[in-house]
Amino acid sequence: MSQAEFSSMIIGHQDFLRQLALKLTKSNNDSDDLMQETLFKALKNREKFQEGTNIKGWLYTIMKNTFINAYRKRKNQNTFIDESENKYFINMRETEKSVSTDSIVDHKYVMKQVNSIDKTYLETFMMYYNGYKYEEISEILDIPLGTVKSRIFLARRKMMDKLKDYR
Incomplete structure (x- = not known):
């Protein structure tokens, strides 16, 4: 054609x-x-x-x-x-909101609840939160990879339990 x-x-x-x-x-x-x-x-x-x-x-x-x-x-x-x-x-991005007194109090409350979690779980979770990969955390803390994963999982669960009334 x-x-x-x-x-x-x-x-x-x-x-x-x-x-x-x-x-x-x-x-x-x-x-x-x-x-x-x-x-x-x-x-x-x-x-x-x-x-x-x-x-x-x-x-x-x-x-x-x-x-x-x-x-x-x-x-x-x-x-x-x-x-x-x-x-x-x-x-579409929102501008940063001004800090009000309520948000400061809420932030302090949240941080208090987070810091009340067992330090072994919190340390592992904070490393993950700050960008470390599971393998890196495992090497730094000299613990098995499965332990790293379970500590992060348990830390999340404990935080959710402590902050369930806050949500």
């Missing part, structure tokens, strides 16, 4: 693609972009299309995958665009 024949076959499904793009994006501008990207990918990968197969289904798959990939990319960017007139960029 020649390039011209393939192009005319794709153009024949342009209305279908436009409706699908609009249904997926719910925006005229985004649907035009999605349609253009789909047509570009279809023309670029013309050799992958096998004659006699359903061109409409092939184009549908390209469009759907392109839309999903774009969605995932936008989702992972962590930046949202305000659609108001000024087009401000909003960073």
Whole structure:
């Protein structure tokens, strides 16, 4: 099949693609972009299309995958665009909250409860908390790897028990 024949076959499904793009994006501008990207990918990968197969289904798959990939990319960017007139960029991270008296008291209470845990468990847990790997803790404290894992597990459990009313 020649390039011209393939192009005319794709153009024949342009209305279908436009409706699908609009249904997926719910925006005229985004649907035009999605349609253009789909047509570009279809023309670029013309050799992958096998004659006699359903061109409409092939184009549908390209469009759907392109839309999903774009969605995932936008989702992972962590930046949202305000659609108001000024087009401000909003960073989703919260600013640090000011310290209030209650949070100081709560912090002291939490630290008191954590420090009341047996030192062998707490020492192992704090090393893990500070970024040491299980193997490193095992070597430094000269204890078996299984002991390291169980101490960290038990330290977590003891902390949760002591702070269950706090949650």
